[in-house]
Amino acid sequence: MNPNASEHNTAPPKKKFQKVIFDKLTQEGFQKDVSDRVDNYFSTNEISKNANSEMVFKTIWILAGWIATYALVVSGLVSPIGMLLLALAHGFFSAMIGLNIAHDAIHGSYTSNQKLNERLGLTFNFIGANDYVWKISHNIVHHTYTNIPEHDGDIEQPPILRLQPNQDLWWVHRFQHIYAYFLYSLATVSWFFVKDYKKFFQHQIGGHYRKTFPKKEIFRLFFYKALYYTVFLVIPIIVIDLPWYWVVFGFIAGRLLEGFTVAVIFMLAHIIEGTSFPEPKKDGKIGMSWADLQMHTTANFAIKNRVVNYLFGGLNFQIEHHLFPKVCHVHYPKIAEIVKQTAKEHNLPYVEHETFFGAVASHTRFLKQFGTTPKGVLVPRVMNA
Numbered sequence: 001m002n003p004n005a006s007e008h009n010t011a012p013p014k015k016k017f018q019k020v021i022f023d024k025l026t027q028e029g030f031q032k033d034v035s036d037r038v039d040n041y042f043s044t045n046e047i048s049k050n051a052n053s054e055m056v057f058k059t060i061w062i063l064a065g066w067i068a069t070y071a072l073v074v075s076g077l078v079s080p081i082g083m084l085l086l087a088l089a090h091g092f093f094s095a096m097i098g099l100n101i102a103h104d105a106i107h108g109s110y111t112s113n114q115k116l117n118e119r120l121g122l123t124f125n126f127i128g129a130n131d132y133v134w135k136i137s138h139n140i141v142h143h144t145y146t147n148i149p150e151h152d153g154d155i156e157q158p159p160i161l162r163l164q165p166n167q168d169l170w171w172v173h174r175f176q177h178i179y180a181y182f183l184y185s186l187a188t189v190s191w192f193f194v195k196d197y198k199k200f201f202q203h204q205i206g207g208h209y210r211k212t213f214p215k216k217e218i219f220r221l222f223f224y225k226a227l228y229y230t231v232f233l234v235i236p237i238i239v240i241d242l243p244w245y246w247v248v249f250g251f252i253a254g255r256l257l258e259g260f261t262v263a264v265i266f267m268l269a270h271i272i273e274g275t276s277f278p279e280p281k282k283d284g285k286i287g288m289s290w291a292d293l294q295m296h297t298t299a300n301f302a303i304k305n306r307v308v309n310y311l312f313g314g315l316n317f318q319i320e321h322h323l324f325p326k327v328c329h330v331h332y333p334k335i336a337e338i339v340k341q342t343a344k345e346h347n348l349p350y351v352e353h354e355t356f357f358g359a360v361a362s363h364t365r366f367l368k369q370f371g372t373t374p375k376g377v378l379v380p381r382v383m384n385a
Contacts, residue, residue, distance in 0.1 A: 018280055018284050020145060021280070022286055022290045022293070023286075024289070025289060030289065030292055030295070031289050033345070033346070034342040038323075038327075042331075050110060050328050051111060051330065054330055055104075055110070055328060055329075063097070065093045065096075066093035066096075066127075069093060070232070072086050073090065073240070073250070083240070084250050087251065088257050091253070091254030091256070094188075095257070096311060097123050099262065099312050100311075100329070101123050102120065102129075103313055104120075104313065105121040105123070106124060106134060106138075109326045110328060126224075126227075128188065129192060130196045130200065130220075130221055130224070132214075132217045137199055137205050137206070138154070141154075143325060145206060145207050146298060146322065147275060148279065149165070149277055151206050152207075153199075154206075154266065154270070156206070160176070161183060162176060167375065169371075169372075169373070173371040174371045175371065176370075176371045177367040184260050185263075187260070187262060187263040188258045188259035189255045189256070192228070196225070197221070200218075233248070236250075261312075267363050269298060270318070272299050272351075272363045273362045273365060274349065274353075274362075275296070275351060276297055277297070278296060278297070294323055295343055295348040295349055295350065295351075296349060299319070299352060300318055300319050300353070301355070301358075302355055302356040302358075303317060305356060308356050314332040316356075317329070317332035319350065320332040
């Protein structure tokens with residue numbers, strides 16, 4: 001945060017969140033062992049933790065596909081049905097940019113050159129999101145307080161979705177396993193048009209408090225949002241020889257596919273059978289180290305499916321990502337066995353679902369169970385440290 005940013009005199013007092021206290025790092029603990037072993041893998045094999053040629057090639061073709069689908073839509077060279085299909089393809093390429101390129105870059109894992117990471121991270125803004133808000137809500141809050149109620153903002157969804165045990169149970173939640181997937185498709189529409197603005201000007205995001213907002217970031221928020229709306233809504237409405245509402249329909253269709261893709265990948269990583277929602281004791285102690293928390297709250301899925309791994313930025317190796325966010329995702333398959341074996345030696349869970357659709361089924365069962373379980377009841381396997 002910019003230390004010279006002016007303070008808002010109307011800033012509300014910091015909400016009294018219980019501070020989470022993790023167990024200290026020890027020489028014999030899982031966190032030290034797994035870090036040493038993974039570091040040794042990279043040093044022994046003389047491999048960089050950052051992007052390799054495979055990742056660079058993937059970056060090029062994803063960006064090329066994203067640009068080409070947009071260009072064809074506004075070119076007027078295809079039929080209306082063709083435009084709709086291209087709009088859907090563009091939405092999927094947008095999701096791939098977020099999951100593959102921007103995600104790694106904003107974590108600082110794409111390259112050791114921080115300036116280049118920042119430039120690649122701008123692709124997040126180009127697809128309609130905001131990199132500054134993401135750094136706080138995802139890099140800081142979600143990765144630190146994973147699945148801890150009232151601290152991890154990612155599990156605090158609109159109340160019509162019940163994703164954690166401390167949330168009030170409504171009668172409609174008994175149907176959430178049916179309607180949730182439709183709501184997931186609205187994720188980026190809400191994100192790009194509402195949530196980014198709301199979160200940006202929130203002083204409290206999960207367990208993280210900000211008293212001031214950097215002026216530079218305020219300018220960047222509105223500049224890149226205006227650029228996005230202009231390029232992907234205003235210009236198509238002007239140049240495409242179709243009624244404006246059909247153009248808007250195509251835009252929304254692409255965003256629905258994009259939102260569904262991004263939301264489902266996240267849900268399968270944390271809101272799934274086998275993961276937990278640990279809560280600190282009254283003194284704030286969580287009863288485990290930060291790395292141990294990740295093993296209790298995070299799951300892998302379809303790790304043998306090369307298509308899933310390639311298209312979705314290795315986020316099916318979510319355990320490895322949470323433990324090593326500074327490692328580019330192309331390396332996750334190689335370090336997964338190291339992590340799994342080390343977890344076994346320390347008697348920690350290593351939650352994994354063999355197939356993508358098996359993970360979807362597990363998530364659906366999870367939603368169904370949380371849709372009928374009273375508030376405060378910890379299911380399906382929830383630790384109260």
